[in-house]
Amino acid sequence: QVQLVQSGAEVKKPGASVKVSCKASGYTFTSYGISWVRQAPGQGLEWMGWISAYNGNTNYAQKLQGRVTMTTDTSTSTAYMELRSLRSDDTAVYYCARDGGLYGDGMDVWGQGTTVTVSS
Amino acid sequence: QSVLTQPPSVSGAPGQRVTISCTGSSSNIGAGYDVHWYQQLPGTAPKLLIYGNSNRPSGVPDRFSGSKSGTSASLAITGLQAEDEADYYCQSYDSSLSALFGTGTKVTVL
Numbered sequence: 001q002v003q004l005v006q007s008g009a010e011v012k013k014p015g016a017s018v019k020v021s022c023k024a025s026g027y028t029f030t031s032y033g034i035s036w037v038r039q040a041p042g043q044g045l046e047w048m049g050w051i052s053a054y055n056g057n058t059n060y061a062q063k064l065q066g067r068v069t070m071t072t073d074t075s076t077s078t079a080y081m082e083l084r085s086l087r088s089d090d091t092a093v094y095y096c097a098r099d100g101g102l103y104g105d106g107m108d109v110w111g112q113g114t115t116v117t118v119s120s
Numbered sequence: 121q122s123v124l125t126q127p128p129s130v131s132g133a134p135g136q137r138v139t140i141s142c143t144g145s146s147s148n149i150g151a152g153y154d155v156h157w158y159q160q161l162p163g164t165a166p167k168l169l170i171y172g173n174s175n176r177p178s179g180v181p182d183r184f185s186g187s188k189s190g191t192s193a194s195l196a197i198t199g200l201q202a203e204d205e206a207d208y209y210c211q212s213y214d215s216s217l218s219a220l221f222g223t224g225t226k227v228t229v230l
Contacts, residue, residue, distance in 0.1 A: 035219060037166075044224040045158075045166065045209050059217060095165055102217055106156035106171035113165050 002026035004096050004111035011117045012086050019082040020114045022096035029077035030054045035099040035107055036070060036081045038092040046092075050099055051079060086118045123148060124210055124222035131228040132200045140225045142193040142210030148220055150191035153213040157186055157195045160207045169208070170195060197227070205229045 007021040022034060036048040049060035051070040058070050069082045079096055094114045097107035125143045132138040142155060149155060157170035168177055170186035173193065183204075185196045193212075197204055210222035 037221075044207075045160075045211075045221040047211075047219040047221055050219065061218060062216070097166075099219075102153070102213055105175070105177075106154075106168045106211070107158070107166070108168045108171070108177060110165040110167070 002098070002109050004098065004109055006094075006096060006111040006114045009115040009117070011119065014086060014088060014118055014120055016086050016118075017082060017084040018086060018116050019080055020094050020096075020116070022079040022081070022111050024053075024077040024079070024098070027098070029072075030074055032104070033099045033101050034070070034072070034079040035097045036068075037095045037097060037107070039095070040089070040092040043092075048081070048094075050101065052101070053079065083116075086116075088118050090116065091118045092116060123214070124212060124220050126208075126210060126222040126225045128223070129226045129228065131230055132197075133230045134200055134202065136200050137196060137198045138200055138227060139197075140195045140208055140210075140227070142195070142212075142222045144191050144193075144212060144220075146191060148191075148212050148214045149188065149193060151215065155186070155188050155193040156211045157184075157193075158209045158211065160209065162206070166209065200227075200229055202229050 005023045030053045033052045035050045051058045053072045071080045096111040098109040099107045158166040159169045160166040173188040174186045183199050208225045
């Protein structure tokens, strides 16, 4: 079955970096993009950016430009999201989602989420 | 902060019909971009409920329907059931082709 499996929970200190992985299975990885979405405790969904698994093109949310990098490894069908210079307000559950992009059919498959806690 | 505005909460008795609005502008929904809807049950990842304004993925009950007009979109739930109690989010795009989520609506079944 089509699924996305994310890496485990992380605890980081302010100023550090975190890298979350998202392994895809059950579909042709390069036929879709991956969006990353985060949700702070008790808050709504925030889109972080999108990467094409076909050619690596990216589109990042303006507020995260310069702090976030999204990559893919097509040999292992895995997407990665790295966030640098972590702050306490980066504490959130981070999700990856299969996303066909602007002309696709929405974010139709989601990972289970990865909790990232930023605390001194 | 999101530029797609939803009511914070809506409620209804079992069997009733509720609607959730998603209000945008001419730079997002009104520019012709598709609207998608997601359901998030407590403690779980979001689930795609409606795509392309009004289409249901396989397995989504036909009690859920979506529509779009001008700078707004709506999600309707008919025959409300206890298991529909969840948070609902609309999603569209802006002129920089960035995805936007709505502010979210909590549906309570009375």
